[in-house]
Amino acid sequence: MGAKSIRAMQVGDLKAVYVIEQQSFPLPWSLESFRNELENNQFARYFCLMSDGQVVGYMGLWEILNEGHVTNLAVSPEYRCRGYGEFLIGSVMRIISDKGIKRMTLEVRVSNLTARKLYERLGFVAVGVRKGYYNDNHEDALIMWAELDINQSLEVNI
DSSP states (O other): OOOEEEEEOOGGGHHHHHHHHHHHOSSOOOHHHHHHHHHHOTTEEEEEEEETTEEEEEEEEEEETTEEEEEEEEEOGGGTTTTHHHHHHHHHHHHHHHTTOOEEEEEEETTOHHHHHHHHHTTOEEEEEETTOOTTTOOOEEEEEEEOOTTSOOOOOO
16 A cells, blocks of 8 residues: 555546445445536545545535534445555644644544544544434434644644
């Protein structure tokens, strides 16, 4: 697995992002939903995780006032559990913190223990539950928040 980097998502990345989306979620976003976010949502910020010039993950969020609300995030199956997700999230946390975002929130399936542990390592804390949040099986979502401090160094393997 090659060198990792983060960059802003571009329209040309959408096909690769959509493949990862389909591999990752039972009810994936449509290609048009991603395109609409990139082209029409002034609050949306999307990032690609790159390895050797290939899109291997992505993360999207909405910047609302001084908070970042994660909309979606996924890493290609063959890159999971190898530090790529931590690199992606930690890098985006630093990028938006440098822009003045003070907090970040996300929802995660209560059954997704791997993701929950990753988020906790990055400073996210569970603060509530959204009952029946996921449409595919009505599973609950854990609401997690992280305080971002531009003066604090995130412990991320870069």
